[in-house]
Amino acid sequence: MVQLSKFLAVAAACLAAPAIAHPGEKHDPHVVKREIHARDVMAAHAKRSLNACENSFHARELNKRSIARRSQTVKKLRQKRGITANPQKWRRDLAALEKWEAIDHNRTGILDYSPATPESVVFGANTSAVLTPTVTDGPYYVWGEVVRQNVKEELYSDGVDVFLEVQYIDVNTCKPVPGAVVDIWQANATGVYSGISESGNYAADGWDSTYLRGIQQTDRDGVATFESIFPGHYDGRATHTHLLAHLNATLLPNKTILADTGSVAHIGQLFWNEVLRSAVEDTYPYNTNTQDITSNAEDMWSIVQADSAYDPFPEYVYLGEGLDDGLFAWIQIGINTTADYTDNSYYSIAAFHGADGGYALSDSSVGGGAPAGASGSPPSGTGMPTASGSPGPSA
Template structure:
């Protein structure tokens, strides 16, 4: 087992030797990458076995039935809100390492035309996985104490994306309630909000960042846009799960510990289609394919597919996407070490973390347009 994991780590390391990254904090040595990949995959195996043992539990089956009904209702609501009730709509299929997952289509829209006779379980019953592998890399632009809100778009242009995530505690096989889920991404042309680093949005910006508490089924939802890309990285969405955090009267949070951090990736075909539309097509930074991104090695295992399901709400990208995944995590974990924050949001704006060094790794020119 460990020999296989070691060989996988070496293969990933070899594939990364020529990569250049755009942001400080994402440039790891070959030894660091190998060690982190091995560690993350061992965690994955342990957590996967814990979840597999309870898949036939009546409560688990009932939760899955509720998830199917909820996703179907969300899909119908999003279409109605966009005036697409009568519009045609198109159809992720789901089993292995990242290359195998990447070869699949995660499009529940795609090349298959579904109709009113299609079963909700056919469309909304599949999940990316039942285990979320900590990839031990949150990137350098995590902002602490962000706003608790579900709509993070702030009128930023891009393909609308409604993101629904369901978190399951591997210790109990029950929904992971009382978590705060933090998500963020760059905009369509590769800039992050909330940080003062060169080429980014600045401390006074908050676009495409937000935090939501999980409900009784461990679910959070965000309205955002499909992320753009920057140099050396495939398109990705950041996730952090906070345990024990306290919400504040100003609509932010404080304290707690991080029980999970990772990045979701997206089908290459979907990426290509979206990158051809405005404003994504104004981004002149070279694209990085999923298969050569340095962090997909953390994210993918034979048990975990890091590419979420999606469905187009109408017959074109401009109508938006509904993206969903069911994710398992160990709420007893503590990944604080891997989540240094670049800045903190407080009343009146953002403040740099004095202990965070943006210049620890030099920026390769040019990073952003």
């Protein structure tokens, strides 16, 4: 059984290799075991809810708009970049997700398509019928990043361009979730996060760095878009991208989030298939990354994320014939809009970034907002979260 095999794999990973995590990340295998079970129950319930409404009129209309929007986005990106070669679509069978996760992943092939190929064939694939469950945000979440679609900066952001569309769907209604404030963060091509400067991750420019981090608000169709790069790998984790969604949060004039407003409705990680990752890492500057590679099958959180009820792998299109032209990727994420993980131990803030730079927080293992005792005094009025909740066993 898929679910049981993944449960056993995670349990084995937790017990045999507790170091498989972000540097600085702490995990209690017994707590992880309970969390896996709880997520499985929640995912199964959400899957049933989605199945009940996915054929409704508004769900069908939303899917039509999504297909048209993705098609137009790719056309505009290709025109802007002067690409004339036919794009390529990676196709895969969601029913074979367990094989996909395995080292001998399911290679379903690359499909070349022309303007005559129906848009529904190319851009219709999504994950609206499956749930991406909440997992740890890791110890490198930084509060105070700015609202921006393009999270690349002049330095430390070289790599394969990725134009990512994330669409949030209410699992109870199959309707989009507008107005969600979405954080994105990831490692650069050589496996280093910005905003953090401590053992395991010394970012150039230290706590003041902000590359490959940003915030966007979802539109009426629940869509937030980001321009970034394909993330680099680092020792102990499969290649992934972090996402965190706030609902009913207040955006400040300085383009950050007001403290203690709204809820944390979803914490998740997107994973990327091994064929794509291998192709990317043959290119510069990824091929200068000396850290060990961890496959999806070896990563404890990708195993937690992937099951028959949910799918953490974005769909994607090569904008041209090769990676030099970049990628367009998309994923739909089903969330429970009444959930709030603000006081959950998985909601962990490592640092704060204000108008005058970044500040380390004393203990990123505390859930429910930033722990007390920041090393530095963030400027007033910039949205610094306050501590609430108690220390959790993992973050």
